[in-house]
Amino acid sequence: MSEERTEINSLGEFGLIELLTKNIEIQQASTVLGVGDDAAVIDHFGRQTVVSTDMLVEGIHFDLMYTPLKHLGYKSVAVNLSDIYAMNATPTHITVSIAFNNRFSVEALNEFYEGVYAACEKYGVDLIGGDTSSSQKGFVISVTALGEVAPDQFVKRSTAQKGDLLCVSGDLGAAFLGLTLLEREKKIFLESPQLQPDLEEQTYIIGRQLKPEPRRDIIEWLEKNDIKPTAMMDVSDGLSSEILHICKQSNLGVVLYEEKIPIAQESKEMALKFGMDPTACALSGGEDYELLFTMKQEDYDKIVMSEEISVIGYMADISEGAHILTKGGNKFKLVAQGWNAFQQ
Amino acid sequence: MSEERTEINSLGEFGLIELLTKNIEIQQASTVLGVGDDAAVIDHFGRQTVVSTDMLVEGIHFDLMYTPLKHLGYKSVAVNLSDIYAMNATPTHITVSIAFNNRFSVEALNEFYEGVYAACEKYGVDLIGGDTSSSQKGFVISVTALGEVAPDQFVKRSTAQKGDLLCVSGDLGAAFLGLTLLEREKKIFLESPQLQPDLEEQTYIIGRQLKPEPRRDIIEWLEKNDIKPTAMMDVSDGLSSEILHICKQSNLGVVLYEEKIPIAQESKEMALKFGMDPTACALSGGEDYELLFTMKQEDYDKIVMSEEISVIGYMADISEGAHILTKGGNKFKLVAQGWNAFQQ
Numbered sequence: 001m002s003e004e005r006t007e008i009n010s011l012g013e014f015g016l017i018e019l020l021t022k023n024i025e026i027q028q029a030s031t032v033l034g035v036g037d038d039a040a041v042i043d044h045f046g047r048q049t050v051v052s053t054d055m056l057v058e059g060i061h062f063d064l065m066y067t068p069l070k071h072l073g074y075k076s077v078a079v080n081l082s083d084i085y086a087m088n089a090t091p092t093h094i095t096v097s098i099a100f101n102n103r104f105s106v107e108a109l110n111e112f113y114e115g116v117y118a119a120c121e122k123y124g125v126d127l128i129g130g131d132t133s134s135s136q137k138g139f140v141i142s143v144t145a146l147g148e149v150a151p152d153q154f155v156k157r158s159t160a161q162k163g164d165l166l167c168v169s170g171d172l173g174a175a176f177l178g179l180t181l182l183e184r185e186k187k188i189f190l191e192s193p194q195l196q197p198d199l200e201e202q203t204y205i206i207g208r209q210l211k212p213e214p215r216r217d218i219i220e221w222l223e224k225n226d227i228k229p230t231a232m233m234d235v236s237d238g239l240s241s242e243i244l245h246i247c248k249q250s251n252l253g254v255v256l257y258e259e260k261i262p263i264a265q266e267s268k269e270m271a272l273k274f275g276m277d278p279t280a281c282a283l284s285g286g287e288d289y290e291l292l293f294t295m296k297q298e299d300y301d302k303i304v305m306s307e308e309i310s311v312i313g314y315m316a317d318i319s320e321g322a323h324i325l326t327k328g329g330n331k332f333k334l335v336a337q338g339w340n341a342f343q344q
Numbered sequence: 345m346s347e348e349r350t351e352i353n354s355l356g357e358f359g360l361i362e363l364l365t366k367n368i369e370i371q372q373a374s375t376v377l378g379v380g381d382d383a384a385v386i387d388h389f390g391r392q393t394v395v396s397t398d399m400l401v402e403g404i405h406f407d408l409m410y411t412p413l414k415h416l417g418y419k420s421v422a423v424n425l426s427d428i429y430a431m432n433a434t435p436t437h438i439t440v441s442i443a444f445n446n447r448f449s450v451e452a453l454n455e456f457y458e459g460v461y462a463a464c465e466k467y468g469v470d471l472i473g474g475d476t477s478s479s480q481k482g483f484v485i486s487v488t489a490l491g492e493v494a495p496d497q498f499v500k501r502s503t504a505q506k507g508d509l510l511c512v513s514g515d516l517g518a519a520f521l522g523l524t525l526l527e528r529e530k531k532i533f534l535e536s537p538q539l540q541p542d543l544e545e546q547t548y549i550i551g552r553q554l555k556p557e558p559r560r561d562i563i564e565w566l567e568k569n570d571i572k573p574t575a576m577m578d579v580s581d582g583l584s585s586e587i588l589h590i591c592k593q594s595n596l597g598v599v600l601y602e603e604k605i606p607i608a609q610e611s612k613e614m615a616l617k618f619g620m621d622p623t624a625c626a627l628s629g630g631e632d633y634e635l636l637f638t639m640k641q642e643d644y645d646k647i648v649m650s651e652e653i654s655v656i657g658y659m660a661d662i663s664e665g666a667h668i669l670t671k672g673g674n675k676f677k678l679v680a681q682g683w684n685a686f687q688q
Contacts, residue, residue: 008444008453024471027469093375095488098399106351110363117367127379140479
């Protein structure tokens with residue numbers, strides 16, 4: 001190692017990725033799109049292959065105390081498929097590599113793979129390879145998903161246009177609230193193991209956390225209705241962070257309307273119980289795996305036919321910056337930690 | 345988790361993989377070859393895509409005390425490319441995902457990626473994606489490699505024929521002996537930090553451990569000389585284990601000649617220093633990343649032109665079993681732990 005030491009925290013994840021990938025030299029003529037989007041794109045003689053990969057680490061991305069292994073297997077696949085759909089592509093194949101210590105039994109791994117296979121079956125994807133290995137501590141999962149798309153029909157983050165409508169599928173914030181509830185119940189259980197949590201009434205938000213579904217239906221609906229998004233990505237880190245990615249990569253500003261952000265009734269109620277602002281949960285909660293996309297204004301009449309898609313704002317000139325207009329009529333700068341936007 | 349508990353050790357890695365993948369149902373018509381070989385094969389309208397993935401875990405697969413991060417980055421890519429070449433394919437793209445704790449600095453990660461990029465440049469491969477994540481403990485690396493091959497020119501493990509010659513590239517056992525030497529020096533250093541190891545004379549075996557090269561040259565030589573292997577795989581676990589894979593998957597027996605197994609002079613000398621049998625090191629050492637393949641007898645005249653390829657035996661009827669004929673004229677049953685074969 002060299003003698004200088006720069007802490008990784010000082011760069012943040014995106015800064016780190018930028019630094020580590022800035023010297024990439026593309027050698028293959030078939031590389032259509034490399035690092036920096038939901039997935040990469042490779043040309044294959046008439047079709048294009050889309051490739052995405054995600055790593056999930058116990059204690060960082062999941063807690064086995066409240067995550068059933070079958071759900072974990074399902075989610076590991078689902079979050080990768082979500083990246084493929086976010087390219088406007090169809091997932092076809094996955095590889096799954098895992099590392100685990102001797103705490104795990106064969107039955108436990110079987111449960112994990114039951115979830116993997118359930119997701120494969122539901123989304124018509126083949127598991128074609130992987131690796132199993134020991135770990136020093138905890139469970140590590142690495143999934144790579146391949147998909148296909150007709151030539152140049154993939155949708156990047158960098159191609160939004162000024163004036164385009166900003167849209168999102170489904171509702172936001174529920175996965176974060178589900179996680180918050182599970183973390184609270186875990187804390188109560190650890191302090192008083194005799195208290196059994198009653199989570200029956202919260203199946204929606206807990207399901208959104210433990211078993212997310214990639215939005216294949218949205219991609220199919222858009223295609224059927226002849227709408228091609230101008231830019232698209234999935235919501236894994238939180239709405240505000242993702243919107244800022246599209247702004248930065250498309251070199252644009254944005255206006256986001258707080259009142260248009262779709263939030264489920266169950267999420268609103270749980271946020272209030274926790275003393276949280278539902279909008280902040282949607283802006284910075286993450287793990288919703290909804291699709292965030294931009295489209296031309298003239299497609300507005302078509303999009304209102306979908307109950308699953310909300311128009312939440314529009315893309316503006318870069319000189320206008322990125323802002324959220326609140327229900328109260330205030331205008332705040334949009335920041336990656338949406339929570340802070342309301343603490344100014 | 346279910347109530348039964350079967351220890352994973354009771355199955356072994358291959359038993360575990362068999363169990364976890366036995367219920368796979370292929371849904372995609374494009375899946376030409378799934379789990380169970382060096383890599384999977386997908387059809388892409390005239391060309392075929394080959395996919396392989398490997399996970400490397402600190403403390404299991406590598407020790408950062410004597411593994412420079414740049415070498416580790418290079419090796420992480422190299423071992424995956426080796427799987428692609430072992431399919432008779434050409435690697436084109438990789439993804440690299442890593443998990444690390446805050447012990448790592450930006451400079452350390454930069455060194456690791458320097459090795460990744462060096463391997464990419466040497467083998468003409470593009471890095472197209474990945475993921476960076478925190479880990480609870482240690483460094484975890486997951487690489488997926490994609491390659492291409494002309495239609496149905498890929499070579500599986502299961503297609504060897506009775507009477508075929510068994511061949512291997514390069515020499516064997518050196519990577520294991522390099523590891524043994526590094527482990528010994530580590531132990532000495534921990535006990536007496538003032539003693540500086542002198543590894544200058546052992547650059548060959550240490551290089552074989554720390555910086556393996558996938559055998560692209562062998563694949564190119566075979567193609568140029570119009571030899572298509574009937575079965576092939578790379579030597580990652582050890583020669584005897586890999587030979588037994590080809591036997592099992594091709595439903596054949598084998599006769600292996602001890603005197604034909606290629607072992608470098610440096611390896612023989614180091615084995616003797618350690619009081620080990622050089623043949624046992626070759627049979628069960630592993631990590632040589634040489635290519636093990638079978639070919640038709642009529643190609644023998646061509647293969648003798650290569651100084652890099654040794655004919656080490658021939659494929660026999662399954663009823664004859666798998667045996668090694670020793671230099672002393674004895675015949676032993678070949679077992680996955682080659683070491684044991686000499687302890688009967």
